[in-house]
Amino acid sequence: MKRFKQLLSKPAWQIIVVVGGLLIVLILFLNDRAQAPSITYKQLILNKKTYRLEVVNTSAGLEKGLSGRTSLPADQCMLFIFKSPAPYGFWMKDMHFPLDIIWLNAGKEVVYTKENLQTSTYPVIFKPTSPSLYTLECNAGFAAQNQLVEGQMLSF
Numbered sequence: 001m002k003r004f005k006q007l008l009s010k011p012a013w014q015i016i017v018v019v020g021g022l023l024i025v026l027i028l029f030l031n032d033r034a035q036a037p038s039i040t041y042k043q044l045i046l047n048k049k050t051y052r053l054e055v056v057n058t059s060a061g062l063e064k065g066l067s068g069r070t071s072l073p074a075d076q077c078m079l080f081i082f083k084s085p086a087p088y089g090f091w092m093k094d095m096h097f098p099l100d101i102i103w104l105n106a107g108k109e110v111v112y113t114k115e116n117l118q119t120s121t122y123p124v125i126f127k128p129t130s131p132s133l134y135t136l137e138c139n140a141g142f143a144a145q146n147q148l149v150e151g152q153m154l155s156f
Contacts, residue, residue, distance in 0.1 A: 039054060039055075040054075040055045041053060041054055041055060042055055042079060042156040043156060044077070044154060044155070044156040045155070046146045046148075046154070047146055047147070049075075049146075050075070051075055051076060051077055051138075052073075052075060052076045052077075053076070053077050053078070053079035053136070053156055054076060054077070054078045054079065055079050055081060056078055056079065056080050056081070057080075057081040057082075062080055062082070065078060065080070065090070065137060066078055066095065066099070066137050067093055067094035067095060068094050068096075069096065069097075070096050070097070071096075071097055072097070072137075072138070072139050074139060077136045077137060077138035077139075077142065078136070078137040078138075079134060079135075079136055079156065080134065080135040080136075080137070081133070081134055082132075082133055082134070082135075084133070085105065085106055085131035085132060085133045086131050086132070087127045087128050087129075087130065087131055087132065088103070088127070088128070088132060088135060089125040089126060089127040090125070090126050090127075090135065090137070091121075091122055091123060091124065091125045091126065092117055092118070092119050092120075092121050092122040092124075093122050093123070095119045095122070096119060097119070097139070097140070098116055098117055098118050098119065098139075098140035099117050099137050099138065099139065099140055100113065100114070100115045100116065100117070100136075100137075100138045100139070100140055100141065100142045100143040100144075101113070101114045101117060101126060101135060101136070101137055101138075102135065102136040102138065102142075102143060102148060103128035103132035103134070103135050104132055104133065104134040104135070104136070104154060105130070105131065105132055105133060105134075106133040107153070108134065108153055108154045108155065108156070109151060109152070109153050109154075110148055110149065110150050110151065110152045110153075110154065111128055111129070111130045111131075111132055111150060112128035112129050112130065112132070112150065113143050113148060113150070114126045115140065115141075115143050115144065116140045116141070117140070
């Protein structure tokens with residue numbers, strides 16, 4: 001009770017500042033949680049095998065990709081979905097395992113592949129020869145194992 005009386009004896013503006021500050025912190029915390037990305041998946045079927053595609057379409061996700069991860073399940077790839085077609089470049093920054101990168105146009109046709117990219121290739125940037133709307137990052141060997149070729153149509 002004594003503490004409450006001391007609090008009441010403070011000027012009203014100090015109380016308003018403290019309560020206002022706590023409200024701002026609470027609002028920022030709740031807003032951040034509301035914007036936390038949820039992971040979505042699509043399915044790709046190639047040669048009677050089903051692969052899970054982890055969808056990335058936020059600017060933060062597009063920038064980070066698989067960087068920092070130590071591995072990727074054998075039946076999974078990361079699918080980058082861009083807002084408009086362009087020759088998007090990829091590099092192996094902060095990668096811990098080799099990749100195959102497959103670029104697809106708006107019709108989901110393979111337009112370019114780079115296979116078995118090693119982590120040591122950083123800072124080289126790999127770009128397709130024509131615009132793409134989608135890009136797949138998969139474990140090295142994925143393209144060869146599934147006999148992917150330019151002009152092949154994928155469905156996911």
